[in-house]
Amino acid sequence: MEAKDKSDQLFLNRLLDLSRKANAINWITHTDFLDLHQLSLAKSYLNKAGVNYQTYGGYVQAERVMLFMYPTGDFDHPNYEYDNHVMYIRIELPSIISGKNPTHRDYLGALMNLGIERKLIGDLLVDEQGMSMICMATIGTFIMDQIVSIGRNKVSLITISKSDFERINNQSYKHIKGTVASLRLDNILKLGTGLSRQKSVDYIRMGRVFINGKEASQISLTVKVQDIISIRGVGKIRLENIGKPTKKNRISVEIDHYQ
Template sequence: MNKEETLLQKRLIELSRTAYMRGIVTFSDFLNLNELNILHTTPKNLFLSQYETFGGYGLAERQMVAFLPDALSYVSYPFQIIKIQPQNRRFSEELGHRDYLGAVMNLGIERCKLGDIMIEEDNALLFVKEDLAEYVMEHLTRIRKTSVKLAVVQELPASYEPRYEEIRGTVASVRLDTVLSLAYPQSRSKLTAIIESGRVFVNGKLITSNGYRLKDGDIISVRKLGRIVYDGVLSETKKGRYLTAVRRYL
């Protein structure tokens, strides 16, 4: 680990110690995939209290960690969900993830204070730390040339799932590299380089082996490409290949 990663690990261990010693819940900022991997690969005996992670919905990439005293089972995470939509749909631009993120960070807010940003047709859902929500609501009035209005969403339904497209195709095996080639049509050598360079996470854990065998329901996140869910093998062809389905999130 580099210096920043070591400092993060020490910070997480200290949050665990505080939760244990004071009998209170302690929270991290939003952690990205690499930071979550540091959490999950830290030896469990270094944490004095148990922990949970959550980012507002089941498939969230950026998540907070809650360190829990022994007697506690329910946690209310300190973030809010803000819906951002154009003041006038007729004159609005087509905005992407980068546009929303850039506009919020231009308010002087650090990335670690923000969770996922989910694009939904002509609006977006922003997950932000609770103590900054009011500031965002007051100061975010425009994204690029589009005037926007904001509203707090109380919570998302348990069944919430971002927009996705289902992709089906045949693969030779259920190895990580072959399933990625179904979701992201790129050369085998390019996908191998992506995996070996530390850009692929399965269920929040860094995977650098092309031959990693996937299980039904695995969530695969590829930095700079996106996220998919492996839905498993649907059938086997006469030539011994596997008809497979994945959900690629938009």
């Protein structure tokens, strides 16, 4: 995957600087949180350059991740604490809310209004009782002190553990059962997200769809069990199971749509 514009090239230049710094200081360097496009671009670039790296976003299924680069050669790092770079925060809504439940956009907007850059914020998991988030540890205390309301609703903030965050993540999805004509990417997107077929195709062609973190630009790609499909601006789905063909020769599938 090549740089598409000046912004991509500046990003790759920054990666190169971090890689060189890792060698100069003989220690690990890292990026801020990357979006799916940046991650796909970075992996392609670093793999070609032969740079050793590790991604980490706070939990296994993280969509937004940091990228840690290691010095070249025989570098030992078994006890490196990736978790030291992040903080897990829970925003709790009141028992009785004013208006509709806040959306992902509402929570993110409240954070951006504090002057926080998006690259310092990892995944946000929204549910009916509130939102759980991952952020850079350097801004966690600031967020805890500054966020007092989301829209017209007063909220309370607490720090939570990684295990609590993972438990919440495992509960934050809708299980969908249905049938598709084939396991083509556009068919799975349509069923799993509720998007129209044309909208699904448009998102793929716009470079906004990723399978397991890699940009998926072909509508005809076949989706496999446990593939995680992320759609920028829409959400994330996972193909959980493929069943037997129906009498009409359609394929039964089960999909988890993460909220």
